[in-house]
Amino acid sequence: MRTFKVSKVDSSVGDSVNLSWTAPYFPRVGSYTIYHTDKVNRSTSIIQVYGRWGRAILKRSRYEYVSRPYNSTNITFEIRDITADDAGYYNGGFFAEDAWSDGGVVLIVHNKPSKPNIQGNLNITVNSSSELTCSSNSTTAPEYYARLHPLSYTWYVNSTRLYGETDNTLRLRVTRNHKYNQYSCTARDKLESDRSDPVRINPMYTPDTLTVSPRPPFNLNNKVSVKEGESIGPYTCTADCNPPCDISWKYKDVTNGKFFDVASTALLDSHILNRSIVLFRCLAKYSLDNDFKIIKNIDLDVLYLDEPQLVYNENAPIYSYQEVQVQEMTSLHLYCHVNGNPNPTIRLHRSVNANVIAETNGTKWLNHTINSLQCSDTDEYTCSGDSTGLPSKKIVFRINVICDLRLNSNDKVELMKGFKVGSQRTVIINVPVIAYPPPVTSHFTWIDPEGQVIKDTNIVLYPMHELYSHLITSVVLLPEVEHYGEYSVQYNGKPLTKIQITKRDNILSESERKSTLKIVTTSHDETRRDVKANGQENQNVLDLEIEKLKLENRKLHEEIQRTQLEKETLQAARNLYNAKLMLILKENKEIAPSIVGQL
Structure with missing residues (x-):
């Protein structure tokens, strides 16, 4: 294998360059031919120089022979507007084989490498290694030169150069933050290529936690207090995972301990609560791992109060x-x-x-x-x-x-002045008693000191402040023959109390009788007002009391009417005293209706 000594000239596309070498001789006869051996090792005559004639024949207009005189062994010519096709080996001589002889020039035409393309697996699990490869081809000619001079590379992240990364492969330890980065590269020999299209790493990862927004108003027990019948939400559940997680909502029913679907998306709409719902749960599932899921609960403290x-x-x-x-x-x-x-x-x-x-x-x-x-x-x-x-x-x-029935020990029996009925006199006796149900007036009897029943009495029952408290008011007509001593009252034949009548009291005048009767009826009115006032605390109780009083009043009216009927049917001889009493009532017509109206 022969070794040639050649010179090298670097140029770029579009440049103009002079190529020169020293020929061992210049032929006296004929021409000196300059050859161009291209990338396929094909030699072509491009210039013929005739020293004897002092001229050069150029095969292309971009060539110009520069050496003077023409027969000079210092061969120099210019190539203008260089293209990649101009790259190769230049030499000359008298014979064709001189194209491969020693001492020529290699013209290297530099151009930008091709636009790189980044390849690699962009979908990488977090904490794994990723390799990105920047692929570009040199366009410098001739090709054998490019093969001997590999490209160098520059890497960029978000348009910022990564210093120290000159290899065509970029190795990364993938984190979640890589999803925010774009990577690109350029290739260079003498000239730098255009920048590649950016690529983005898609880090794959599961969520660490779930976030509910707005943040629920947790109490000190880390629960959300809400009244039964009120609503909760809306809430949105989010998870930082890639690819996106499948998010849904469920609620737990305390009555059976089961969970029920409530939303198939991240949005939980507003929901009205009842006491059986103890929590809402956000559930995130990872599509790349069927066994993975993560939950976040909103524990509830549902406040309620039932009827007693x-x-x-x-x-x-x-x-x-x-x-x-x-x-x-x-x-x-x-x-x-x-x-x-x-x-x-x-x-x-x-x-x-x-x-x-x-x-x-x-x-x-x-x-x-x-x-x-x-x-x-x-x-x-x-x-x-x-x-x-x-x-x-x-x-x-x-x-x-x-x-x-028994005496009310908190009150006292009261003897009031009576009035004359013909030749006889009356006494008014108030006896406070306790009994429930209320006593029946017809069951009361008065006994004189001789032990005889006094037939001619008028007995009225007045309710007091308490349901069990009553005032028994009796108008007793004393016998014509004055009897003083111990009188007694019985109920259902059983002794209730005794009262001493020891002297003749002054007889009431007509105005005093009216006043006495008015006092009694007025007291009865006040008692009823007190009952009504007490009953205002609860309208329903008041209604019941009114109905009860009405019923009692009807019974009293019926008793009075029955008594009057009995009195009218008695024999005249036995009703002497009653006739006298009726006479008094007729003489006091303006008072009698008020008495009857209160019963």
């Missing part, structure tokens, strides 16, 4: 505004249940003044026992449940203690 449920003596329910009839001297057990979250404050109140007689806030049950019922326990009671931020709930009921 009341039971007495263990198994008998009490409904709102119900009247419970119980026997005196027996025990009464009350059980009030109020279901709520949180546990409500349960109170047992008595009367319209709402006196608290029992209270608890640590359980949903309040138990209260009255060991020995008294008439004085008759009253309106209320079981209430209270919870902060929720409307109070209550049940109102009444306890009526059934008790036998």
Whole structure:
């Protein structure tokens, strides 16, 4: 193998360049031919120089022979507007084989490498290695020169050069942040190529956590407090994962412990809550890993307060505004249940003044026992449940203690002045009693000191402030023969009380009689007003009381009418005293209607 010594000339496309070498001789006869051996090793005559004639024949207009004189052994010529086809080996001589002789010039024509193309697996799992390859071809001629001089490379991330990266392969440890980067490259030999189209690494990763927005208003127990019947949401659940996760919402029903689908997207619309829903759950699944899922819960604290449920003596329910009839001297057990979250404050109140007689806030049950019922326990009671931020709930009921007739020890028997009926006199006696149900006036009898029943009496029953408290007002016509001593009143044949009439009291005048009767009726009016005022605490109870009073009044009217009928049918001899009493009533017509109207 022969080794030639040649010179090298670098140029670029579009340049003009002079090529020169020294020929061993210049022929005296004939021409000196300059040859161009191209990339396929094909030699072509491009210039013929005739020294004897002093001229050069050029095969292309871009060539110009420069050497002077023409027969000079210093061969020089110019090539203008160089192209890649001009690259190759130039030499000359007298014979054709001189094209491959020693001492010529290699013209290297440089051009920009081809626009690079970046290849590699762009979908890479986070924490894995990624290799990006920048591929470009040299366009410098001749090709054998390009093969001996590989390209160098420059890498860019988001248009910023990565110093130190000159290889055609870029190796990266992939993180999540690589999704924000664009990579490009250029290739260079003498000239730099155009920049490649950018590529973006697509890092593949699962989410570390889920984010719910807006942030739920968690309380100190890391729950969202919301009243039953109110709504929660809307909320959006997001997950930082690539490719995007499949996100859905579920809720848990505490009644069966199961989860139910509520939304198949990341958006949870507004939902009205009830106490059975204990949480909403955002669930994210990763499409590349069927076994992967991540959840985020919104735990709920649903606030509610139910109507009280009341039971007495263990198994008998009490409904709102119900009247419970119980026997005196027996025990009464009350059980009030109020279901709520949180546990409500349960109170047992008595009367319209709402006196608290029992209270608890640590359980949903309040138990209260009255060991020995008294008439004085008759009253309106209320079981209430209270919870902060929720409307109070209550049940109102009444306890009526059934008790036998007896004197009211808190009041006294009162003897009032009477008036003349003909030749006889009367006395008005007020007897305060306790009884429930109310006593029947026809069951009262007055006994004189001789032990005889006084037939001619007018007895009226007035209700007092309490349901079990009554005032028995009797107008007693004394016998014509004056009897002083101990008079007694009986109920159903049993003694109730005794009263001493020891002297003749002054007889009331007509105006005094009217005043006395007005005082009695007025007292009755005030009592009824008091009953109505007390009843205003609860309209339903008031309605029941009014109906009860109406019924009692009707019974009293019927009793008066029956008594009057009996009096009219009695024999004249036995009704002497009654006739005299009727005479008095007729003489006081303006008073009699007011008495009857109050009964």
